[in-house]
Amino acid sequence: MWLWQMKLWGLGPGRVRWKGGFHSPLVLLRLVSGCRAPLVTATALVNHWTQLFEKRGVPEARESSEYIVAHVLGAKTFQSLPVSQRFASITDLQREQIAKLCTQRLQRMPVQYVIGEWDFQGLTLKMESPVFIPRPETEELVNLVLHEESQRCQESRAKGTVSHQLHSGPLILDLCCGSGAIALSLLSKLTQSRVVAVDKGEEAVKLTRENAQRLHLENRIQIVRHDITSGVNSEQLLPWGPMGLVVSNPLYIFHYDMEQLAPEILSYEDTDSLDGGEDGMRVIKEILSQAPKLLKDSGSIFLEVDPRHPELVGNWLQSRPDLDLSILATHIDFCGKPRFLHIHKSRGTGR
Numbered sequence: 001m002w003l004w005q006m007k008l009w010g011l012g013p014g015r016v017r018w019k020g021g022f023h024s025p026l027v028l029l030r031l032v033s034g035c036r037a038p039l040v041t042a043t044a045l046v047n048h049w050t051q052l053f054e055k056r057g058v059p060e061a062r063e064s065s066e067y068i069v070a071h072v073l074g075a076k077t078f079q080s081l082p083v084s085q086r087f088a089s090i091t092d093l094q095r096e097q098i099a100k101l102c103t104q105r106l107q108r109m110p111v112q113y114v115i116g117e118w119d120f121q122g123l124t125l126k127m128e129s130p131v132f133i134p135r136p137e138t139e140e141l142v143n144l145v146l147h148e149e150s151q152r153c154q155e156s157r158a159k160g161t162v163s164h165q166l167h168s169g170p171l172i173l174d175l176c177c178g179s180g181a182i183a184l185s186l187l188s189k190l191t192q193s194r195v196v197a198v199d200k201g202e203e204a205v206k207l208t209r210e211n212a213q214r215l216h217l218e219n220r221i222q223i224v225r226h227d228i229t230s231g232v233n234s235e236q237l238l239p240w241g242p243m244g245l246v247v248s249n250p251l252y253i254f255h256y257d258m259e260q261l262a263p264e265i266l267s268y269e270d271t272d273s274l275d276g277g278e279d280g281m282r283v284i285k286e287i288l289s290q291a292p293k294l295l296k297d298s299g300s301i302f303l304e305v306d307p308r309h310p311e312l313v314g315n316w317l318q319s320r321p322d323l324d325l326s327i328l329a330t331h332i333d334f335c336g337k338p339r340f341l342h343i344h345k346s347r348g349t350g351r
């Protein structure tokens with residue numbers, strides 16, 4: 001979530017931009033059999049609101065209006081509506097609902113908050129301001145963890161050390177969990193794992209709990225309200241013992257970059273989700289300082305960071321040999337920027 005956020009809306013997974021033709025605004029069709037009353041169709045409304053958004057400088061105008069119209073008509077995307085429904089008349093109530101939601105978008109509310117949900121790693125998560133909206137690159141962070149875990153399983157199988165115990169998947173700690181996006185997507189894929197999800201925000205904790213219940217994953221997750229700058233509370237954070245993995249997409253924006261963020265972000269997302277202090281490392285350093293006490297021997301940390309951070313984190317870790325942490329790999333995101341750190345705890349730390 002660095003400065004790409006200028007254009008974050010609408011490019012999430014599974015939501016495909018519609019390449020449909022252009023139609024005249026608002027009122028499009030007339031009944032064939034002599035009726036003069038104009039029909040307001042879904043397509044006409046998409047075009048009407050797209051034009052208005054464009055005129056008022058709302059980014060991703062067409063995507064926004066398509067999502068809102070589709071949502072009111074009970075679909076995820078406009079493209080997934082049957083063609084007949086796109087050109088059929090819509091009711092007055094639907095038109096009013098669309099107008100209400102589009103008015104919120106005109107006020108620069110992110111479309112994810114307007115429609116109240118968003119997809120992440122194939123899961124539909126409830127979204128509510130001011131809890132951070134999960135970004136597409138964080139799905140890559142989840143993929144890295146899944147890849148690492150599948151390699152670990154293959155190695156165990158090759159060595160004949162596969163555990164047949166119930167819950168033999170890794171114990172995972174998601175620090176700064178927000179809406180629960182990382183924690184819940186990992187739980188949905190790693191069916192033997194359990195997760196502790198931690199956030200200091202009351203709204204975030206509540207939303208993660210609600211999302212876990214909606215997705216029927218509440219039995220394998222502990223959701224804890226905790227400020228990680230206040231130290232480790234082992235009873236709360238390690239209910240099942242030391243963790244195999246710590247995963248985090250923490251707040252890491254450099255303070256002086258904050259003012260460049262889009263109005264959607266500054267007005268509707270919690271600043272506590274974003275501002276990582278002078279060098280963006282305030283919470284990253286806390287996570288790294290505490291990780292050795294939270295991880296079992298040879299455990300791993302996966303972190304999403306700003307492209308300037310891999311070098312800063314490497315230097316900082318060199319100044320903290322007491323932590324016995326080392327960067328195992330730096331991975332790039334879909335824009336080719338170094339954004340993900342895989343950090344390893346050497347055997348025997350945890351002091």
Ligand SMILES: C[S@@+](CC[C@H](N)C(=O)[O-])C[C@H]1O[C@@H](n2cnc3c(N)ncnc32)[C@H](O)[C@@H]1O
Nearest residue numbers: 132134176177178199200201227228249250273
């Ligand atoms: C960038 S958001 C990431 C949310 C989620 N991991 C995601 O990727 O969608 C950072 C989160 O860290 C939480 N946070 C900020 N400071 C914290 C702290 N000191 N301790 C725990 N959580 C914190 C915020 O409330 C916010 O939900």
